Amino acid sequence: MNASTHRTEITLDPDVPLVRITREFDAPPAKVFQAHVDAELFAQWNGPRNTTMRIDHHDCRTGGSYRYVHSVDGFDAGFNGCFHEVRPSELIVQTFSYEGMPDGVALEKLVFEDLGDGRTRLTSTSLVDSFADRDAFVASGMEVGVQEGYERLDEILAR
């Protein structure tokens, strides 16, 4: 299967203020996981294509933290959070804030599921404390950033 045929599914939970993003990758869980943990690899794919990415720190282990800055046309957007749990090739639980709205914090879970044959399903959920904030986040154009980021990740995994 060609990597570009993988669809990114974004669904809004009807009961709780949560977004669920599901995407398959043509690489085993260990490799997809590593592209999240390794700061240098992470910087090569996270965010939309028109973005310059600068990692401030990316200490992806249980109890660690991260901060990075996306720059687009001279505009800087900082993001930060802490890693609640990092379970190799299986799970990352982290917090996430956009520094332009520091009081809006999301709890994120990334689950790496082994589909066999060297394939992985990544399910990522973002939980916030209001439906209005969840819907504003989705309406902000995060979809393009997620889709383009995962296409860039496909390219790294295919190397």
Added chain:
Amino acid sequence: MNASTHRTEITLDPDVPLVRITREFDAPPAKVFQAHVDAELFAQWNGPRNTTMRIDHHDCRTGGSYRYVHSVDGFDAGFNGCFHEVRPSELIVQTFSYEGMPDGVALEKLVFEDLGDGRTRLTSTSLVDSFADRDAFVASGMEVGVQEGYERLDEILAR
């Protein structure tokens, strides 16, 4: 006002899977905040009275993490999380897991509000990703632990 007259209000949000706990203290925000940040003080009040508390680590700063163990009658219960943001005398945003149910993670916000006259209102919210988990948490007897813990905190603040 006598410290023992302060009520602990526990409310379940009707719209999102969140518990809100509100309590006033006869001490200024800086002092109530310090009793959360300082590991030695925190160990003296957190949890119900019949509990022995052992702090594994308590690095209460933005990007830090914590782990502690409550022991009751030979039974150990471990809790851990990371500190997303710690804003002196104002705010602590952290994650929280009971290690007996490691996949149930809560996002917690503690807001320290200055009521003047050396008094503080502490509002603490816990957000999880399902109403069933939220309600099970409340039904587990957390109310006793929270109330007794805050009574012990009153005693420390009165020193």
